Amino acid sequence: MSRMIVARTLDEALEALAKGNARILAGGTDLMIALRADRQLGRELPETIVDVTRLVELNRLDLGAPEPFLGAGVTFHTLETHPTVAAAYPLLASAASTVGSKQIRRSGTIGGNAANGSPAADGVAALCALNAVALLASPGGQRRCPIGELIVAPYKTTLAPDEILVGFYLDRLPGEDSQVFAKVGRRQAVAVSRMNLAVCLDRGLARPRVVLGACFPTPRRLQEVEELISGGKPGEELWRAAGERAAQEFVNVCGWRSSANYKVPAVKAMMAHALEDAWSALA
């Protein structure tokens, strides 16, 4: 039997974690499933569960700050519906809207999405496109960690056992740039991404951002695709070439897995469509 600590302050949460054998509870949409599996399989439960949902630091949404900040405890529902998010980061709002169901979005948090470290995480793909830098707190102090160095393998993060993910600093994107999120899953809702795409374009194609998720072990921007786009003439030919390049990158990194028969043509088409959409949105 685990003991629940509903932390009222960050210090209280850190103190509880420092004692060891503790799990952090935010939305619970991943942890509760893991604990249920533990119970069913007779595995040992954590001694302590630390509920961090009431911590003000994790619920901070400060997207207008010089360093835009997104608290780890912000739910997908808030990301989907908050006017500030829609205005400054439509990419995040769009990604959030594709996660799970209404019920899951009410509970699930962007921090939990990152800490769980699924290669298919929709929130993470958007964070990656925004060059998110995680803020981590521990009894020893605070540190920052780019999202690509936080999630280092499927379901594996560099979070220390006594660390709490507090939130993310995001790049500020020019308001005139377009932001597009696309997702393909086995269903229209309550679906883990088989592929997701986060794309940001500007009129001059000077600073494209392209993230392809659920196709790599860890979150990454596709540098070679971005370079191809920024060197090219906008139009169907360029979008198709970018799709080909992205599919090539997928095969280079992951090899020709059984899913490649589906994913290679799907990535090509999805990338081309998303770039077309992002370009049209600039008009």
Added chain:
Amino acid sequence: MDNLEFILNGKPVSLEGVPGEMSLLDLLRGRLGLTGTKEGCGVGECGACTVLLDGRAVNSCLTAAWQAGGREVTTIEGLALGGGLHPMQQAFIDHGAVQCGFCTPGMILSAVSLLGENPDPGEEQIKVGLAGNLCRCTGYHDIVHAVRKAAKVMAGEES
């Protein structure tokens, strides 16, 4: 260990010895005998376990019981207050939206939550609002229709 305290269907409850890992679903069904909330999958994919937390739909199988602390929980049992059915319940009955009934408590609560956010949803919005609730019997058509009808009743446009 402190007691877990929250408002359940309008009444305060105080419970001792609630394990940290216990889900709200297990608390409601197992400890409190409120079996209107169903366990369809236990992993947040079917929505049969949907309850309202501060008026909004969540999967109780994914919610730790302790997360209800200091908040308001509404189960299907708490919808029909004052002796009469909630307009949503009545609409489901009137418009063929109930067959086996297993998805129904969760479906109704999701619909109530939806109307709380948007009192006049269109068909697409209802489908998105109920996307987290699976029904194996009805094919959803009559459910969506019932929600539209309930919305009109609750807005005072129909009775």
